[in-house]
Amino acid sequence: MVAGDLERCQWVTQVAQPGRAVRFEYPGEDCEAWIVVRPLTYRESLERESVGTVEEYELDDHARVLGVRRQYDLWAMRQYELERCLVDFALPGVCEDGRVQVQEAGTLEAHERELLLADLSPEMGEWIEECLARVNLRDRAGSRALDDAKKK
Numbered sequence: 001m002v003a004g005d006l007e008r009c010q011w012v013t014q015v016a017q018p019g020r021a022v023r024f025e026y027p028g029e030d031c032e033a034w035i036v037v038r039p040l041t042y043r044e045s046l047e048r049e050s051v052g053t054v055e056e057y058e059l060d061d062h063a064r065v066l067g068v069r070r071q072y073d074l075w076a077m078r079q080y081e082l083e084r085c086l087v088d089f090a091l092p093g094v095c096e097d098g099r100v101q102v103q104e105a106g107t108l109e110a111h112e113r114e115l116l117l118a119d120l121s122p123e124m125g126e127w128i129e130e131c132l133a134r135v136n137l138r139d140r141a142g143s144r145a146l147d148d149a150k151k152k
Helices: 003-015 042-052 074-085 110-118 122-135 140-151
Strands: 022-025 034-037 053-059 065-072 086-094 100-104
Touching (some): 074 086, 086 110, 086 122
Antiparallel strands (some): 034 086, 053 065
């Protein structure tokens, strides 16, 4: 192993280290929202895929595979990540009287938290998804760095 390879491996293990949380600020000017996200462990990342993926195999009379059909439940996969990765947050929510108010994770019961996350605007949901992808090395740069480290 070359010195550069060791540095790259250390970077990958530091970035993907379980329990290492990262805070993200929402870039929108009309809302002061933030989230704290921790990466999935390797086991959790595998469980996430199994929770949201169903494979059906078409076999012939000799048990040879003729075809495979995969179905993905993206919401189940996202819920899994939110339950495990979203450590803390302050996100906009709609109160009973219709006002929009920032809701903090610590002030919500479990069912209120689920409702808030399920009813996010598409823009806020996409932002959270991007943050989860960055922390879990699923964005392009993170995936490339992880792939490079695996090759060495």
